[in-house]
Structures are given as structure tokens and as C-alpha cells.
Amino acid sequence: MGLGESDISRLDEIIGRRRKIPKDGLLYRIDDTFTNLYAIRLGHFKTFQLTPNGEQQITGFQMAGELLGMDAISTDRHHCDAVALEDSEVCEIPFNRLEELFGTIPTLLHHFHRMMSQEITREQNVMLLLGNMRAEQRFAAFLVNLSARYAARGYSSTNFQLRMSREEIGNYLGLTIESISRLLSRFKKQNLLRVSNREIEVLEPVNLKAIAAGTETCS
Amino acid sequence: MGLGESDISRLDEIIGRRRKIPKDGLLYRIDDTFTNLYAIRLGHFKTFQLTPNGEQQITGFQMAGELLGMDAISTDRHHCDAVALEDSEVCEIPFNRLEELFGTIPTLLHHFHRMMSQEITREQNVMLLLGNMRAEQRFAAFLVNLSARYAARGYSSTNFQLRMSREEIGNYLGLTIESISRLLSRFKKQNLLRVSNREIEVLEPVNLKAIAAGTETCS
DNA sequence: CGCCGACTTGACATTAATCAAATGTAGTGG
């Protein structure tokens, strides 16, 4: 990210202990006081809010390399729960020490702003998905998004494992578990995907993207 | 916001010209290069993204006192269009000069982080609304949110004018204009609201909040 | 082997969208 050696080592200094979070373990919960951001080293997480009547709404799935906790800066309290989808590992980044560094490493600050801004645009894309797309398009967009993120991390864009349950996917996409299941079956029948439990193979990435874009339908 | 006099005057120095935007005027459009944040001095705006097939999805309504453009920091290009809902006025804030100030005014930096973080949580709440709520609840939540924001700015929480059309409300809430119209009629019939064109009077704020919370229904 | 939880599939119900018309409102020019 364009930092010099000495900057890196100063950043390293403030990065706190690594912390292992077992599958289903809580990284933080809503209303916890905010002291750390978390960089995911390994594994996957989900973040969710609680609806007024106690159900959960998943607001994102995060993977290794992504940053957790930025929503908490505004009030010094976390605004959602973060739970590990599998055995995972994070680095704690004490936010007040990070802010001190910002004064002396402008590049670091700039990069941090980009990450927050990126989170804003990510969420805007989800709003678009939830507000505008039909079930089939939502689910295709979800798969395309996962695929692109794995590709960006050097993994296969066509073969990957879903770390979340059908229910969690449905929750995230504003659909029921039954709808997700039917969509998977439909995509499978049309030979867009090969599916085995949580193992996904994308057979027709182009068509899948077309469905996500709304250009095409998978009757 | 806890800044000293001299800090304020330094901030004032970098704040660029005021800019008037007429109703329906464009403040910025998607893919414009990013140079300024905009503080709304007067009026209201909407921001929206374009769906892959060219329709718009409104991602937010902003009012005087709020900040526009933070989504553009990540890529130096705007990720949405911003359009004035009425004759409005903004202050341009050159972002690179703002970043220079951050180095010398930590309080300002901290405040800026809070604003970005607040935008993240705002969007998470919209995701909850779109992903979890039924039409009636969405619309009640929308009204309660507007009401609270006007109250926070010293205006009446029960009497205000909608600056956006029914269609824009529907677009934002993932509903059709017909649904919004029917919901307004229903709320009117139940004496929750008095409505005259875009003029709203909230007659039963408590019940409206209960509907937004999902505790109650308005059959 | 048998249980349990996750997932799939089918039948039916409900919500909100779509289509179609009627009504209202603001603005314009006579």
C-alpha cells in the first residue's frame, strides 16, 4: 500500500496480539465498547444487526484481508455483532494508537480513508441489490461478488466453498432459505453451477454475470 | 465539535466557494473525478446509483448539515449521482487540503472519522430495512427517521414537508409508487397521519414508531 | 445403524407488483 519500511515497522508495533476465534465464536457484540479494529488474518466472519423484534439481519460477510469494526467509530460502541463462520484469526488494531500514527504517516491515513470509503460503497451496492433486484438476480450477484473477491485474493474464481449456510445467505439477501435452495437447484439444472453441499463450481461465469446484471434470465 | 477558535479559522480558510444548486440540478455524477466533499448548507439532496440496466436506485436522502461525497474517497471517482431535490446550497471542501489539516488538528480528524463511520451505520440500517421489513414497516421507519432528523435540527418532528416524490420514496424503500400511495392512505385512514400533498403531520408518533419497530400493525 | 441438523421439494397463501383508469394539482396562456 505504498508505505516505507520504517512506517511498516511502526505500524507493526501498535498491532496487538493475534486472537483466534473458533467457529461460531463472537468477535464483538453490539454495544461493546469500541477499542480495536480487527484485520482478518484467516477465516470468515459475518456481521449482523438485530431487528427491533430480535431477529438478525446479516449486513455482510467478511474474509481474510478485510477490516472489521469501522461502524463503531462514530459512537465508541459497536453497532453490530461479528461472528466467525469457521475457525478464524484476527489481529487487534487499537484504534487510538492507530489515530496517533495517522499524524505522522499521511499515506497510512489516506489508505485508511480509502478503506472506510470502500465499505460505504460496498454497502451501497447491497442497497441496490436489496432495493432493486429480483431473487434470481440477487443470488447471482451474490455469487459473482464472492467469486471476484476470491479471485482478488489469489484463489479460484470458479471453485470455492460457501462458508455460510443457506439460511445465512437468504437472510443476507432478504430471501428465505427455501428460495435460496430453489435458486441453487435452478442454476444447477441450467448447468450454470455444479453444487455439492457447500462446494460451488461456477460452470458459466459469463452467463452468471449476465443474470446478475439483469441482462439475462435463467427461467 | 470541540475545535478551538484557531482551528475553526484554519478550517474556514480551506472551505471553498459556496455553490448554489437549483432543483433537479446535479451536484456530481457517477465517475466524476473526486476533489471535493460537500457540506449541505441549505436544501435537500438525493444520491442514487444506476443499476446495471440503467434504472436508478436511491441510496439516501440528505439534508442541510449533512456531508456528501464520502463514497468517492476510495477510488477518486464518485460512485453515485447527487441531485438537489429543491434549490439548495453547498460548501465545497477540497479533500486534499482537508487531509493536510488532519495532520495538525487531530480533533478534526477524529470528527471526520465519526462522520464516515456514521454513514456506514446509516447504510446498515437501510440494509436492515430493505432486507427484513415488510412494506408497512419500511414506510413507517422512513417517516420516523425523517422525523428524528428534523427534530435533531431544531425543526418540528411532527410537521414537515416531504421534499421527494412518492416515486422517489418508493424507489428508496424498494417499493412501487402505488404501494407508497396505498400506505399513505392507510395511515391517513387510521388517523396516524394527516397528509396534504407533500405536507405531513404525524398525529400518533408513538404508534408510528411501534409500527416501525414491528411491534404493531396498521391493518 | 440411527439420529440430528441442514437442505430440498411440493402445495398453497400472501404480499406487493403490474396494469388500467380516474382524480387531483400546478402551471400556462387566453
Add this chain to the structure above:
DNA sequence: CCACTACATTTGATTAATGTCAAGTCGGCG
């Protein structure tokens, strides 16, 4: 001031998409 137009909103009838309910089936694990 009024007629007229364009556009926004309301209302009604019908349809389509997705949710709900109810059985199943599959796969992993003790």
C-alpha cells in the same frame, strides 16, 4: 379568472413473485 395541459397521485382489479407450511431427503457423526 378560467380553460387546458402535463404530470403526480390515488384507487381498483388482477397477476406474479416469493413466503409459509409441511413433508421428505441427504450427509455427517456418535
